[in-house]
Amino acid sequence: MTSTEPLPAWARDRVAELTGRLLPESSRIIRDTSEFMAIDRDSVVELGGELFLVTGTERERRFGLAGEPKFWVKRALALGSGSRHILKMVFHERFRACIGQLEVVCVRSAEKEAAVLDLVRGDPRYMNGRSVRDERGNLVRVIDFIEGETFLSRILGLPLSHEAYIESVFPGVLSAIAESLLAIERLHRSGLTHGDIRNDHIFVEAGSARLRWIDFDLDQDTPAYDVWSVGNLLHCVVAKGFITFQDAFEQRPELATALQEGDASVFFPFRVMNLGKVFPYIPAALSRVLEHFAVSGTVRYDRVGQVAEDLGACASSLRRPGDTTLFRV
Numbered sequence: 001m002t003s004t005e006p007l008p009a010w011a012r013d014r015v016a017e018l019t020g021r022l023l024p025e026s027s028r029i030i031r032d033t034s035e036f037m038a039i040d041r042d043s044v045v046e047l048g049g050e051l052f053l054v055t056g057t058e059r060e061r062r063f064g065l066a067g068e069p070k071f072w073v074k075r076a077l078a079l080g081s082g083s084r085h086i087l088k089m090v091f092h093e094r095f096r097a098c099i100g101q102l103e104v105v106c107v108r109s110a111e112k113e114a115a116v117l118d119l120v121r122g123d124p125r126y127m128n129g130r131s132v133r134d135e136r137g138n139l140v141r142v143i144d145f146i147e148g149e150t151f152l153s154r155i156l157g158l159p160l161s162h163e164a165y166i167e168s169v170f171p172g173v174l175s176a177i178a179e180s181l182l183a184i185e186r187l188h189r190s191g192l193t194h195g196d197i198r199n200d201h202i203f204v205e206a207g208s209a210r211l212r213w214i215d216f217d218l219d220q221d222t223p224a225y226d227v228w229s230v231g232n233l234l235h236c237v238v239a240k241g242f243i244t245f246q247d248a249f250e251q252r253p254e255l256a257t258a259l260q261e262g263d264a265s266v267f268f269p270f271r272v273m274n275l276g277k278v279f280p281y282i283p284a285a286l287s288r289v290l291e292h293f294a295v296s297g298t299v300r301y302d303r304v305g306q307v308a309e310d311l312g313a314c315a316s317s318l319r320r321p322g323d324t325t326l327f328r329v
């Protein structure tokens with residue numbers, strides 16, 4: 001059975017000091033996180049001898065909308081230091097993803113996320129944290145909370161037309177993304193992967209304006225999944241959002257003859273990957289990078305590092321003195 005113990009008076013006092021809230025006297029310390037659905041705001045969890053006050057359950061915040069709760073991801077305060085954390089609890093999930101002909105099995109692995117956290121500790125291009133086994137042996141990730149917004153919401157929120165975006169901040173965005181991709185290459189060189197490369201798994205840290213990767217627990221048996229996922233990230237970077245064939249035809253009916261099936265993304269066939277046809281002012285070198293991820297592509301990338309190199313070159317050729325930079329590289 002799970003051992004729980006009444007919350008000592010000092011801990012209740014500390015919670016009151018940190019949050020202004022009084023916990024009920026009946027509050028107990030949770031040491032087994034298996035039943036994470038039952039752990040909620042005002043629960044106190046002990047991990048590695050440290051007490052954490054749970055302040056809420058995280059949600060996937062895509063496009064600025066609050067999505068479904070992720071009951072295995074909690075916001076928390078360390079009662080000792082008062083610092084903010086994300087606690088990620090063990091949640092088993094397995095599904096298949098198809099990328100063209102390639103079928104990939106995806107599993108959640110707390111061990112993989114823990115290994116990444118160990119590898120990247122101190123490197124600001126990733127979230128930082130550690131892993132702790134709870135009383136039942138569940139590998140909980142205790143992650144430093146990053147204050148900021150997702151890369152996706154930053155890009156979508158820019159009050160610029162597409163052409164103005166490409167003309168102004170885009171070279172800087174490309175070099176920041178190239179640097180973030182070098183961080184992914186570092187994982188691959190160590191035999192690890194990110195596993196879920198998405199535009200909302202990069203946080204733009206408030207204050208430093210650094211891009212930092214989050215969420216490493218999804219695992220596949222091939223780094224090819226990461227390489228293909230980079231194509232999805234680039235689609236969003238270049239399109240300043242997402243462009244489906246339907247969007248393209250609605251906005252510009254003349255594209256109905258220009259766009260072909262081969263222009264689709266291999267990963268998400270309803271999205272246009274050959275974006276040069278939609279935005280003729282993007283540089284040809286960038287269109288060639290995108291084509292690696294399109295159905296029409298005849299050459300593919302084997303390594304994320306190659307994409308980083310090509311993007312870095314595009315960024316340098318576009319750079320002008322005095323360019324605005326949104327992100328710190």
Ligand SMILES: Nc1ncnc2c1ncn2[C@@H]1O[C@H](COP(=O)(O)OP(=O)(O)O)[C@@H](O)[C@H]1O
Pocket residue numbers: 058059060061070073086088127128143144145146147200214215216217218
């Ligand atoms: N280090 C972090 N700092 C701030 N917020 C985070 C951090 N890690 C995760 N989150 C938030 O929690 C949400 C869910 O966490 P995530 O690791 O993406 O879980 P899952 O593996 O279920 O997708 C993220 O979308 C993000 O909003």
Ligand SMILES: [Mg+2]
Pocket residue numbers: 201215
């Ligand atoms: Mg996630």
